[in-house]
Amino acid sequence: RLVSDWSSDVCSSDLGAQLQFGSAIGVGGFGGPSTGTLIVSAGGSLLATGGNGINIAASDGAPSQMTVSGGFVTLGSTSSNGVTIGGTGTGSLTVSNSGTMTLPGSAGLYMGGSASASGSLLISSGGIVSTSGGLSMGAGTDTITVTGAGSLLTSSGAGFVNIGNVASATLTVSNGGNVTLGGSGSLGIGATSGASMLVESAGTASLAGSAGMNIAFGANSTGTVTVTGAGSLLRNTGSGYINVGGSGGGTLIVSNDASLSPGTSGGFGVGATSGGAALLIESAGTATIDGINIAFGANSTGTVTVTGAGSLLQNNGSGYVNDGGSGSGTLVVSNDGSLSLGASGGFGVGATSGGAALLIESAGTATLAGGGMNIAFLASSTGTVTVTGAGSLLQNNGGSSVNVGGTGNGALTVSNGGSFGMTGSGFLTVGSGGGETSQMMVSGGTVSLAATVGAFNLGSSGSGALTVDNNGLVTDGSGLALGFATGGSGAMTIQGGTLTAVGLDAGQGSGASGAITVSGTKSSLTSTGSFVVGDAGLGSLAIEAGGSVTAGTSLVIANTAGASGSSVNLSGAGSNLQITGSLIVGKAGYGSLSLSQGATVTAASLDAGALSGGAGVVVVSGAGSSLATTGSLSVGDAGTGELSILNGANVTIGGDLDIASAAGSSGNVDIEDTTGLTIINGN
Numbered sequence: 208r209l210v211s212d213w214s215s216d217v218c219s220s221d222l223g224a225q226l227q228f229g230s231a232i233g234v235g236g237f238g239g240p241s242t243g244t245l246i247v248s249a250g251g252s253l254l255a256t257g258g259n260g261i262n263i264a265a266s267d268g269a270p271s272q273m274t275v276s277g278g279f280v281t282l283g284s285t286s287s288n289g290v291t292i293g294g295t296g297t298g299s300l301t302v303s304n305s306g307t308m309t310l311p312g313s314a315g316l317y318m319g320g321s322a323s324a325s326g327s328l329l330i331s332s333g334g335i336v337s338t339s340g341g342l343s344m345g346a347g348t349d350t351i352t353v354t355g356a357g358s359l360l361t362s363s364g365a366g367f368v369n370i371g372n373v374a375s376a377t378l379t380v381s382n383g384g385n386v387t388l389g390g391s392g393s394l395g396i397g398a399t400s401g402a403s404m405l406v407e408s409a410g411t412a413s414l415a416g417s418a419g420m421n422i423a424f425g426a427n428s429t430g431t432v433t434v435t436g437a438g439s440l441l442r443n444t445g446s447g448y449i450n451v452g453g454s455g456g457g458t459l460i461v462s463n464d465a466s467l468s469p470g471t472s473g474g475f476g477v478g479a480t481s482g483g484a485a486l487l488i489e490s491a492g493t494a495t496i497d498g499i500n501i502a503f504g505a506n507s508t509g510t511v512t513v514t515g516a517g518s519l520l521q522n523n524g525s526g527y528v529n530d531g532g533s534g535s536g537t538l539v540v541s542n543d544g545s546l547s548l549g550a551s552g553g554f555g556v557g558a559t560s561g562g563a564a565l566l567i568e569s570a571g572t573a574t575l576a577g578g579g580m581n582i583a584f585l586a587s588s589t590g591t592v593t594v595t596g597a598g599s600l601l602q603n604n605g606g607s608s609v610n611v612g613g614t615g616n617g618a619l620t621v622s623n624g625g626s627f628g629m630t631g632s633g634f635l636t637v638g639s640g641g642g643e644t645s646q647m648m649v650s651g652g653t654v655s656l657a658a659t660v661g662a663f664n665l666g667s668s669g670s671g672a673l674t675v676d677n678n679g680l681v682t683d684g685s686g687l688a689l690g691f692a693t694g695g696s697g698a699m700t701i702q703g704g705t706l707t708a709v710g711l712d713a714g715q716g717s718g719a720s721g722a723i724t725v726s727g728t729k730s731s732l733t734s735t736g737s738f739v740v741g742d743a744g745l746g747s748l749a750i751e752a753g754g755s756v757t758a759g760t761s762l763v764i765a766n767t768a769g770a771s772g773s774s775v776n777l778s779g780a781g782s783n784l785q786i787t788g789s790l791i792v793g794k795a796g797y798g799s800l801s802l803s804q805g806a807t808v809t810a811a812s813l814d815a816g817a818l819s820g821g822a823g824v825v826v827v828s829g830a831g832s833s834l835a836t837t838g839s840l841s842v843g844d845a846g847t848g849e850l851s852i853l854n855g856a857n858v859t860i861g862g863d864l865d866i867a868s869a870a871g872s873s874g875n876v877d878i879e880d881t882t883g884l885t886i887i888n889g890n
Contacts, residue, residue: 226252231259231288235271235296242271249277249304256283260314264296264324272299275306275334282314289314289340293326293349300327302334305357315340315366318349319376325349330384333357341366341392344376344402351376353410356383363389367418370395371402371430378403380410393418393447397430397455404431406465409438414470419447423482428455434465434492443470451477452484452509459485461492464517471497471524478502478509478534485510488544491517498526498552502563507534513544513571520544525551527578531563531590538564540571543598550577550605557583557590557615564591567625570598579607579633583615583645590617594652597624608633608661612645612669621652621679628654634661635685638671638697645671649679649704658684658709665689665697666719672697675704678729683708686736689721690714690744697721701730701754710736711758714746717769721746728753728781738762738786741773741798748774750806753781761788762810765798768820774799777806780831786810790836793823793846800824802856805831812838812862816846816872824849827856830883837861839889843874850875855882863889 232255235243243264247253255261260282264271282289289310292298298318302308310316315338318326326344328351330336341362344351351370353360362368368388370378378396380386388394394414396402406412412434414420420443423430432451434441441461443449449469451457459477461467467488469475475496478484484502488494489512499522502509511530513520520540522528528548530536538556540546546567548554554575557563563583567573580603583590592611594601601621603609609629611617619637621627629635635656638645647665656663663683665671668691675681687708689697693716699706701724711734713721721744725732731754738758740746743766750756762784765773773796777784783806790810792800794817802808803826813836815823823846827834839862842848848866852858864887866874878885 227254227256231257232261233265234263234273244271245273247275247278247280251278253280254283260288261290262294263292263300264298265291265294270297275302275308277304277306280308282310289316291317291320292328293318293324294320295324297324298326301329302336303331305333307335310338310340313340314338316342317345319345330358330360331355335359337361339364339366342368344370349376352379353384353386354381358384359387361387362392364392365390366392368392368394370404371397376402379405380412381408383409385411387413387415389415391417394420395424396432397423397428397457399425399428401429406434406439406441407436409436411440414443414445414447416445417447419443419449421450421453422459423455423457424450424453426454430455431458433460434467435462437464439465442468448474448476450479451486452482453480454482456483460487461494462490464491467494469496474498474500476500476503477511478507478536480504480507483508488513488518488520490515493519495521495523497524498522499528500532501530501538502534502536503529503532505533509534510537512539513546514541516543518544520546522548522552527552528554529558530556530565532558536563539566540573541569543570546573548575548578553578553607554580555584556592557588557617558585562589567594567599567601568596570596572600575603575605577605577607579603579605580609581613582611582619583617584610584613586614588615590615593620594625594627595622599625601627603629603633604631606632609635610639611637611647612671613640616643617645620648621654622650623652625652629660630657632659632661634664636664636667637673638665638669639667640669647673649675649681651677652679654681656683656685660685663687664691665699666695667691668693668695670696673699675706676702677704679704681706686710688712688715689723690716690719692716693718695719700724701732702726703729705731707733710734712739712742713748714744714770714773715742717743719744724749725754725756726751730754733757735759739766740775741765741770741796743767743769745770746773750777750782750784752779756784758786762786763791763794764800765793765796768796771796776801777808778803780805782806784808789814791817792825793821794818795821797822801826802832802834803828805829807833809835812836813840814844815841815848815850816843819845819871821846826851826853827858828853830855832856835859839863839865841865841868842876843867843872845869845872847872848874851877852883852885853879855880857884859886861888
């Protein structure tokens, strides 16, 4: 065997020289404090056919080195031990200047065998190291650097590549260097202890096999992967999964125009099982994915942050983006960063159980092209989406729907200049299932739904609530229903905000309910089309403390018998209801209208008890309270009607006053305290 031992010996194989050994090759560290050097230079070659391979600084603390500079080193197919760099000593291996080292079969690379040892591998200037048996960085402090165009570290077999198997270790790929993993062996960064991988300055790391990459996957481990600089790339072209953080704390950073591409076959998880994990995309970094799972395993935590102008997380495939499964997941898009989902993949925030949050802030943008969004859609899940700050935007442009809360507890908040918009044919539903009450809050933000949107539903078959305050603005071009389906319950409160819809229906579904409150002098609700309070279910509208409501074509209270008990109540000076068309109180069910404490109602006409079986009660009470029609007022049209004018209230009828108009109908008008005015301009 070739041994450089007990002294500072140098053994070299240079131009044209060929060395072949059938036993182990030891470079320093056999039997004493020696320093050994083995050089294979341009044109030289070394064939190690023995089973024990090559050992550099194998057994003591002496520094030893092996250099392959333009030469060729090959281990025989029976060399199961491969190459060891720093067994208990300090060892280094340099492969440069188009030199190559090939480790076939099960032969692998092993570094830092003990806590006192250290190993370093430098591949530069077109050097190539190829192993089929994997690579393990052990208990010592170890470094691998692959730098320069054409420089390559490749593992093609079943062996694992573990960076930081027991102790701290670093892998750096830079300046056009390349690390490629094929076969079935995975890449582990911090398999049991701390480790880091840096891909910089147009370096490339490629996962081409079936096993993928695990960052901090073992218990109490830490691992960091950083991809930074223009042209730098971490990509997965194989079928393996990329896991950031398993039982340890894993971090993946993509920055400064670098790129991450996890591929279309393998999955991508941030916080896959337990422990903490983070993906940070910053400073114009880009990640192009086909689905991602954030904190999907039990008790896991995962955070994805996209921040800075030009930074982008792009989902191009059909894979789903799941933020928070059984763990706690957070996705943040901020400071002009962007999240973009393509036409196929959907988006879940709180997909199964556990908690999840999506935060879009400081001019961050999230655009959904087709897959829609589900917030806390399944049993026991919780999900929160917040869009806040000027320029911040959540936009759904596709044909799929946005669902806030299915059988879980979901919330969507648009605040402080943030915006949420929808085009396409999808629905916006708050409270789509039978879970807890789901919330949508517009506080100083803007919501815009195009006319192409299917509908805006509060409480489809679950409970949904909408609050608009702090100068919030909602513009709905699709039509708004509260209590859409059987068992659904919808509630809307406008307090210091504005909502405009092409149509409003409170209590639309049979057995459903819808309640609307408009409160305060800066509160405004407008329906440019029809307005129904109690359709097939129970509805209510309360206008108070100076709130304002405008109905375009008509307003109907208790449209069917199933809506009996529906009501509109106005109270307080300045509170007003303005109806361009007709006001019908009790169309086919029992409905009531009440004005008090200085509230006002104006309409083209009023019909209390419109149809047979319908019953309408109108009460106008208190000084300053006023009811006015430009046309007729009917009390008991084909049904039963009652009008009470009390305590100095005013009523002005621009047309006829009709009482019990049709056969079988009944009507009653009660005027008390004549300090008020009742004016009838017709008959």
